[in-house]
Amino acid sequence: MEAFFKEAVVPHFNFWIYVIIMMIGLWSVIAKNNLIKKLIGLSIFQTAILLLYVSLGVKEGASIPIIDHHAAERSLVGDAGAINPDLIANPVPHVLMLTAIVVGVATLGVALALCQMIYKDFGTLEEDEVLQKIKALHDDV
Amino acid sequence: MSDHLPVLVLLAPLFGAIAIGLFGMRDHRVCLPVVLSALVLSLCCxxxxxxxxxxxxxxxxxxxGWKAPRGIGIVLRADAINSPILVVIAIVAILAAVFTVRHAGERDTEKTPHFYILFLLLCVGLFGITITGDAFNVFVLIEVTALTSYGLIAIGGSKRCKVAAFHYLIMGTVGASFYLIGVGYLYLKLGSLNMQDIHTILASNESLADSRAIRTAFVFILVGIWTKMAFFPLHGWLPNAYSYSPSGSAAILAPLVTKxxxxxxxxxxVSVFGLDHLEANVEWGHFVVWLAIIAIAAGSTMALAQREIKKMLCCLIIAEVGYMVGGAWLGDPQRWGLTGTVYHILxxxxxxSCLFLxxxxxxxxxxxxxxxxxxxLFRKMPLAATGFVVGxxxxxxxxxxxxxxxxxxxxxxxxxxxxxxYVAALLASSLVNAVLFFRIFEIAYFGKNPVESHGHGDDHGHDHESEPVVRREPPLHALIPLLAAAALVILLGLCNGTVVEFIRTGLIETATVVSTGR
Incomplete structure (x- = not known):
């Protein structure tokens, strides 16, 4: 058990955490009856993926990825006068996640608007009640 | 000018959407010319x-002009596989746009500009997914497509379409997120998002390509995409979303999004993981063909059980998705299955499009x-019924x-x-389709006179038979796209040799890239 922790969990703890958070979100999407709670789960689910990407860009002891006039003072420049990439965090995954955050916000916005419309039409946000009312609608036709 | 064609395909509908947002809100008459000219420009490109x-x-x-190393920047890549799909997207979008002239927001003409903005943005997303050469951009554009689809479904007046859109949203977001995780694992291992770069790295490094992370990435991407295309066990969102959405939305969503x-x-x-790599490292290809067979059987069976036209067509889409997934995974050495899949997309x-119109x-x-x-139906609107028969x-x-x-x-x-x-499943599914459609043709051709849309006065059937049948075709803006779609269905069939040869140059070109490793 201890060996498992040392070999599999500790060096990769970011992956464990992202999967756990993601599963919490997914569970809530599947199991919750209230539409808003489903959306909260969906947000948690998406945020977990952001966490995965952000953790990909991290390097131990690395600095922010801005190369300015003080690059030499911040000892980013190696011996040959070139930038030492080991000392700079990878900015690409972070930038990607800015896009993904925007996508997530837009999705949440659309979803909340839909919830509002569903509430106006059915007077409830509980999924089983909505489905029951739809079934009644269907039987009338 | 002609060097910029790949980006113009995207920009025309994008700027069209912005123009409608700026000018269409005040004067609704602006909308349709803008939509049509943007889409015709895209079609020409x-x-x-x-x-x-x-x-x-x-x-x-x-x-x-950002030819950055390591594929950061937006790369568009057109080859023989995706360029015919661009043409078909543009054509189907134009047909759907003409169809929606008078009833874009269905009951609510207030919503016309909103409808067309979403419509054009949907086209941007679809064109973008097809032409992009970057795995992450595919995610973003899938979400652009999905968000506009939710809007287009929920824009209808009925109560049910909102719930259908909500369910679609949940499924769609989870699917796209799975795709994103897959791309994350690819980036984690390979440090690149450019499809061609990923392909080159995987083809040159066999042990890396066989690693567990890359396999996981592939499975995540596949499951995400399957959710988006409503592959059988993941199809739950599709029938309600497409059958309760307004007709104009369904005419563009149903033909294009899954395809x-x-x-x-x-x-x-073909061009990210590489067919050779998949054949060497993926042992469960046959399993996917079996899943496709189940999807075909399930789609056809569900279609038999439906009594509503649109629901039945939606179930048929699920079966058709089964055809395409199965064909792609057959893995025959001459790639005829894959050719069939790409041709079947078109x-x-x-x-x-023809059937939903x-x-x-x-x-x-x-x-x-x-x-x-x-x-x-045949007596009331013979031309429209003929279009349906062709579909x-x-x-x-x-x-x-x-x-x-x-x-x-x-x-x-x-x-x-x-x-x-798989052969048996395809043939059986054709038989089921024949049963389904000939049942409809029988009702439409030999059935009693048209029942008025309001009343159900068929309890005195004799009076009906003596009544003269009024021939009343749908208006031209609905009839022309329908007949055009029917003509194109036949035209594409007649030109199949040329189209297939063209697609195969693309497939074989990519295959040789794999074998030389560059």
Whole structure:
């Protein structure tokens, strides 16, 4: 058990955490009856993926990825006068996640608007009640 | 100018959407000319791309000239696989746009500009998914497509479409997130998001390509895309979302969104992971063909059980997705299965477009939502009914419609791969389609006189038979797209040799890239 922790969990703890958070979100999407709670789960689910990407860009002891006039003072420049990439965090995954955050916000916005419309039409946000009312609608036709 | 064709395909509908947002809100008459001119421009660009690819092979385009190393920047890449799909997207979008002239927001003409903004943004997303050469951009554009689809579904007046859109949103977001995780694992291992870079790295490093992270990435991407294309166990969102959405939305969503997702799967298989790599490292290819067989059987069975026209067509889409996934995974050495899949993407987009335009026209001008409401259709609107018949024959697979040829190539691939159950499933599904459509044709041709859309006065049937039948076709803006779609279904069937040869140059070109490792 201890060996498992040392070999599999500790060096990769970011992956464990992202999967756990993601599963919490997914569970809530599947199991919750209230539409808003489903959306909260969906947000948690998406945020977990952001966490995965952000953790990909991290390097131990690395600095922010801005190369300015003080690059030499911040000892980013190696011996040959070139930038030492080991000392700079990878900015690409972070930038990607800015896009993904925007996508997530837009999705949440659309979803909340839909919830509002569903509430106006059915007077409830509980999924089983909505489905029951739809079934009644269907039987009338 | 002609160097910029790949980006113009995207920019025309994007700026069209902005223009409608700026000017269309005040004067609704602006909307339709803007939509049509943007889409016609896209169509011209797409045809231009096809001609250029035909003349000179794959086109690469770097947006704003950022040829950055390691694929950061927006790369557009047109080859023989995706350029015909661009043309078909543009054509189907134009047909749907013409169809929606008078009833964009259905009951609510207030919403016309909103409808067209979403419509054009949807086209941007679809074009973008098809032409992009970057795995992460595919995610963003999938979400652009999905968000606009939710809007287009929920814009209808009915109560049910909102709930359907909500369910679609949940499923769609989870699917896209799975895709994103897959791309994350690829980036984690390979440090690149450019499809071609990923391909080169994987082809040159066998042990890396066989690693557990890359396999996981592939599975995540596949499951995400399957959710988006409504592959059988993940199809739950589709029937309600497409059958309760307004007819105009269904006319563009149903033919295109699932088909473009199938294209993403083909693209991932052919030019990201590489077919040779998949054949060497993926042991469960046959399992996927079996899943496809189950999808075909389930889709056909569900279609038999439906009594509403649109629901039935939605179930048929699920079966058609099964055809395409199965064809892509057959793995026959000559790649006939894959050829059939790409050809079927084109064919199915046109057939589904034809059928949904017809179903929309019947619902609007015949008051028919259920199969039995179609009685007397041939006497009331013979031309529209003929369009529907052509679409139905194409789905069944009667030559010379394109549905026959796509099935022909799929079956050829299956025979060469020795997958006889898939052959049987395709043939059985054709039989089921024949039963479904000939039942409709029978009702429409031999059924009693048209029942008025309001009353159900068929309890005195004798009076009806003596009544003269009024021939009342749907208005021209609905009839022309329907007939055009029907004509294109036949035209694509007649030109199948040329189209297939063109697609195969793309598939074989990519295959040689794999074998040389560069």
């Amino acid at each position: 797409a045809i231009g791309i096809v001609l250029k690819v035909h003349a000179g092979g794959t086109l690469d385009y770097f947006v704003a 473009v997702s199938v294209y993403v799967m083909v693209r991932m298989m 064919a199915d987009a046109l057939m589904t 017809a179903a929309g026209a019947f619902a609007k001008w015949h008051g028919a939502a259920k199969l039995e409401d179609l009685s007397g 139905g024959l194409a789905i069944i697979g009667v030559p010379p419609t394109c549905g026959f040829y796509s099935k022909f190539y799929l079956i050829r691939g299956a025979i060469e791969a020795g997958h006889w159950v």
